[in-house]
Amino acid sequence: xxxxxxxxxxxxxxxxxxxxxxxxxxxxxxxxxxxxxxxxxxxxxxxxxxxxxxxxxxxxxxxxxxxxxxxxxxxxxxxxxxxxxxxxxxxxxxxxxxxxxxxxxxxxxxxxxxxxxxxxxxxxxxxxxxxxxxxxxxxxxxxxxxxxxxxxxxxxxxxxxxxxxxxxxxxxxxxxxxxxxxxxxxxxxxxxxxxxxxxxxxxxxxxxxxxxxxxxxx
Amino acid sequence: xxxxxxxxxxxxxxxxxxxxxxxxxxxxxxxxxxxxxxxxxxxxxxxxxxxxxxxxxxxxxxxxxxxxxxxxxxxxxxxxxxxxxxxxxxxxxxxxxxxxxxxxxxxxxxxxxxxxxxxxxxxxxxxxxxxxxxxxxxxxxxxxxxxxxxxxxxxxxxxxxxxxxxxxxxxxxxxxxxxxxxxxxxxxxxxxxxxxxxxxxxxxxxxxxxxxxxxxxxxxxxxxxxxxxxxxxxxxxxxxxxxxxxxxxxxxxxxx
Numbered sequence: 001x002x003x004x005x006x007x008x009x010x011x012x013x014x015x016x017x018x019x020x021x022x023x024x025x026x027x028x029x030x031x032x033x034x035x036x037x038x039x040x041x042x043x044x045x046x047x048x049x050x051x052x053x054x055x056x057x058x059x060x061x062x063x064x065x066x067x068x069x070x071x072x073x074x075x076x077x078x079x080x081x082x083x084x085x086x087x088x089x090x091x092x093x094x095x096x097x098x099x100x101x102x103x104x105x106x107x108x109x110x111x112x113x114x115x116x117x118x119x120x121x122x123x124x125x126x127x128x129x130x131x132x133x134x135x136x137x138x139x140x141x142x143x144x145x146x147x148x149x150x151x152x153x154x155x156x157x158x159x160x161x162x163x164x165x166x167x168x169x170x171x172x173x174x175x176x177x178x179x180x181x182x183x184x185x186x187x188x189x190x191x192x193x194x195x196x197x198x199x200x201x202x203x204x205x206x207x208x209x210x211x212x213x214x215x216x217x218x
Numbered sequence: 219x220x221x222x223x224x225x226x227x228x229x230x231x232x233x234x235x236x237x238x239x240x241x242x243x244x245x246x247x248x249x250x251x252x253x254x255x256x257x258x259x260x261x262x263x264x265x266x267x268x269x270x271x272x273x274x275x276x277x278x279x280x281x282x283x284x285x286x287x288x289x290x291x292x293x294x295x296x297x298x299x300x301x302x303x304x305x306x307x308x309x310x311x312x313x314x315x316x317x318x319x320x321x322x323x324x325x326x327x328x329x330x331x332x333x334x335x336x337x338x339x340x341x342x343x344x345x346x347x348x349x350x351x352x353x354x355x356x357x358x359x360x361x362x363x364x365x366x367x368x369x370x371x372x373x374x375x376x377x378x379x380x381x382x383x384x385x386x387x388x389x390x391x392x393x394x395x396x397x398x399x400x401x402x403x404x405x406x407x408x409x410x411x412x413x414x415x416x417x418x419x420x421x422x423x424x425x426x427x428x429x430x431x432x433x434x435x436x437x438x439x440x441x442x443x444x445x446x447x448x449x450x451x452x453x454x455x456x457x458x459x460x461x462x463x464x465x466x467x468x469x470x471x472x473x474x
Contacts, residue, residue: 047300048300117315117317117318117319118319118322120282120315120319121313121315121320121378121381122321123282123305123308124280124282124308124311124312124313124382125308125309125332125333125337125381125382125385126305126306126307126308126309126310126333126337126385127305127333127336127337128302128305131336131337135332135336136321139323140322140323
């Protein structure tokens with residue numbers, strides 16, 4: 001047991017830096033994918049056929065591409081176009097681009113739970129598409145969106161570990177450093193697992209809170 | 219009011235004009251060459267069997283249902299394509315739905331004030347004041363702070379009428395406003411509609427309420443199979459329907 005704790009305390013800075021980067025990747029990509037995903041979702045439910053088609057194309061292409069490939073495009077492909085971005089920024093963009101496709105579908109499924117009559121009544125009052133969406137449809141769709149949205153974000157938190165393969169020092173990169181230091185892999189991996197469990201707890205709590213909050217609002 | 223040929227003293231120049239309107243749902247021809255004009259202050263009741271295109275006709279007037287061909291003119295302007303101009307036009311046409319469609323996440327008062335505040339950019343206090351007086355007028359001022367789900371169907375529909383009136387519309391469209399109501403609640407909604415008609419509101423009403431058609435309408439339109447079959451004052455239509463289709467329809471509904 002002493003050995004188990006020693007693995008963490010002896011390598012504390014590595015664990016701390018790794019998880020700090022993981023959290024930063026997660027927060028930046030969460031905000032980015034929420035914004036991009038909401039825009040894509042709005043496109044997919046808009047009355048303009050060209051916007052709907054572009055939204056659907058984006059989702060179908062990005063959602064069906066392995067995340068490692070999205071990373072590879074950004075890290076190895078984009079610099080070939082003479083655009084220089086560092087590894088961390090590439091990782092943020094890759095995660096955002098990829099996760100936005102899933103966020104878009106969560107938004108769209110939430111929108112579909114709101115009866116068409118609600119949007120029709122809003123349009124009949126003279127509201128613009130943006131007003132119909134932000135004032136009438138999305139507020140009613142939020143409740144249905146919370147559980148699947150949290151699943152998307154929890155998956156995204158774990159997906160950040162792919163960045164380790166593209167030279168970003170995050171939690172997923174810890175094992176390779178530790179094996180160089182000759183630390184026991186089982187304890188190393190267990191500490192990373194515990195780290196992720198601790199990070200996911202606030203997300204679960206947030207989900208509970210939002211579900212409860214929007215239940216009483218009706 | 220501008221000059222123009224006034225063909226009917228009681229109705230004045232037309233506010234809503236449909237000319238050669240066709241609408242297809244896939245292979246289904248739901249509106250077949252429909253032409254109709256509704257004068258200012260006129261109350262036109264549209265009746266007919268289900269599937270005859272009445273609701274589609276009503277929804278086409280504010281372009282909730284885009285038409286396939288023909289023209290629809292409102293207050294001298296052809297209906298614009300989807301966009302800001304259409305939104306502006308819709309804000310001048312009140313619409314009442316069969317299923318009420320009150321915003322479920324807003325209180326009754328918020329339902330009534332949302333349009334004036336967000337679409338017309340009115341001050342919240344002004345919108346509230348007018349909203350409350352409209353709710354009072356339809357008899358549900360004491361329900362202002364409740365959510366739609368807490369009200370009866372009749373109360374919800376009266377709130378929906380108040381919501382439409384809050385925009386101070388030039389015309390009101392009613393798409394089977396009493397069809398989803400328990401029989402005992404039909405009267406309270408029709409009462410509000412009758413008083414509105416009495417005040418000179420231009421109204422297009424799709425309904426199965428023959429009593430309302432008889433006493434509140436200036437004209438009755440009978441539709442069948444997507445066509446406008448008859449267009450006559452109610453007394454004439456109910457006493458003397460000209461077409462076989464209308465005779466058949468009336469014999470079925472009036473004997474019960």
